[in-house]
Amino acid sequence: MPPVKPMLAKSVGRIPPGMQYEAKWDGFRAVVFRDGPEIEIGSRGTKSLTRYFPELVEALRERLPERCVVDGEIVIARDGRLDFDALTERIHPAESRVRTLAERTPASFVAFDLLALFDEALLDVPLGDRRRLLARALDGVTAPVHLAPATLDRDVAERWFSEYEGAGLDGVIAKPVDLPYRQNERLMFKIKHERTADCVVAGFRFHKSGPVVGSLLLGLYDDGGTLQHVGVCAAFSMKRREELVAELEPLRMESAAGHPWAAWTEESAHEGARLPGAVSRWTGKKDLTWVALRPERVCEVAYDHMENGARFRHTAQFRTWRPDRTPESCTYAQLEEPAGYDLTAVLGSPPA
Template identity: 45%
Template sequence: MNLSHLPIQVPYLPMEAKSVAQIPKGAEWQYEPKWDGFRCLAFRDGDTVELQSKSGESLTRYFPELVQALTALRAKRFVLDGEIVLFIDGRLSFDDLLQRIHPAESRVRKLSVEHPVKLVLFDLLVDDKGKLVATDVFAKRRKDLEHFISRYVDSDEILFLSPATRELENAETWLETMRGQLDGVVAKRLDLPYQSGERAMLKIKDLRTADCVVGGFRYGAREKLVGSLLLGLYDEQGLLHHVGFTSSIAAAERPALTEKLEALIGKPGFTGRSPGGPSRWSTAKSADWQPLRPELVVEVRYDHFTGQRFRHGTKLMRWRPDKSPRQCLLSQLEGESASPLGLIA
């Protein structure tokens, strides 16, 4: 991979968003849909195209139709930020998108023809002259991105510009009417440069979700099949803390999942706070748990996060093979961990 003429190189971590409960107000904000797909930075330097995931891993081999579309652009050097999405019968399908992460090239090629993905573009980091623009404020980058697309993208069959609004009412309407389609709303400051690897944007979801590391599991009480997944989040010192569990695993999936988990049994498991031992509500057997190498990430839905843990059990939403475990941080929930008394102190 030769990207030597670009001012930024792979891996370059994208700017991320922190979860908040409400859409922020003010003239300094722009609002965009939060797409339900794979975050992607698209690099092009001459004949070389590289697609990079949120965690810095290569996505290039999984999406040949995107590589072809980006190679066909008349612009020879650029870096774009966007989201890979897949529509099935006019609706976004994350489950079908997951099928594209497949080891067999023949399978990837087949799916790329049957159900080609799209790349929703929402930021420009290096322009068509190979100049770094990530240091510019977002208001200028958005205008540059719009100019780039109008000049080089002839149709929206594969590449298209994400909608955006500065009207709060429009953003609220997206959040209320697009449930099950959009993953929420993202709010971006117009007066800030791109901040690689930082949670410098705000995301607002209709459902509260969190990405967690699977740091261990417990067997069920009646048979040696997985009963619950033990969830962890990293702190700023790199310690993995146990924050809760999820047991909403379909019965039909438990045998295969148990086999997958057992192959990962091993230390370190949780390096910070660990699951507790027997209590008045548990037996010694139910308190036993198996530590796992921290390789798996799941997205869970929850209702309360207090005292550095989920108050109740969480609902397993989906697996996130596109996300690095090290990106699952306690800081993504820091706003919900704070006492509300601080707001009126």
């Protein structure tokens, strides 16, 4: 019975040997419960996602065993690659909007683990055996439900790591074959792509604990010479947060007037540009205010990949200041784009 907290993975730098390997999907982690006609979809945080994906409810009811609990990922594909932005749009309070998006951008479910089947709980069963049961249960399954590809061959996993990124996937997950399922524990391993970029530091937010830097606001110039907000970098030690306040003080502006992102408080301004402080279903009532800095300083950050080529998908990691770079040289042109790869080659059949 729900709720179930998914088993998690910790980051490592290289693909470890002797494990089961799968692609790392860039979507919503989801644990699906089916009991006859009843379907419940639980999020990573155990909240219900069921009402947001009505098209999946019908598909799961038709394609899963009559009684089961399946761990997987909800994804949306556009033009042969995953589209996380389209996925976030699905979390909407209005049922009419949910129904419209279900038709316009239907989702798929990629299954990669089996936690229960009929009357048997499988949490203590080794991963290798769970995988065989899952493959048998989903033999011949059709879109929009998919069985995640898996391999025991590390060379194949290395190839997936380099090729699948072009289809919008995050990297590779490595799982010990004798691993039982342990809720909310980081017992698997994730290997993600990491690249670096030089970005303009154009502002910062204070940390929730007090008057120290919480995150730096990053920008890149587009082809038209407009500074676009592309994300933040954070994860500083408390000592470093204090030091950053002093380092950035000479760049602080009394107000955002004259700043490239001065219009950030105007809702309409976010339609034509990428600005910090955009309110969304994810930010809720979170304080989005920030301190404007003259966009004169450049830092190097590490990132895994870009979302739709416009912003960092996850929080970037600060590497070093780059006094040798001018802000104007920090453009999208420096970003490496992975070679395209059709998602149908990953799943074996077209996603929804």
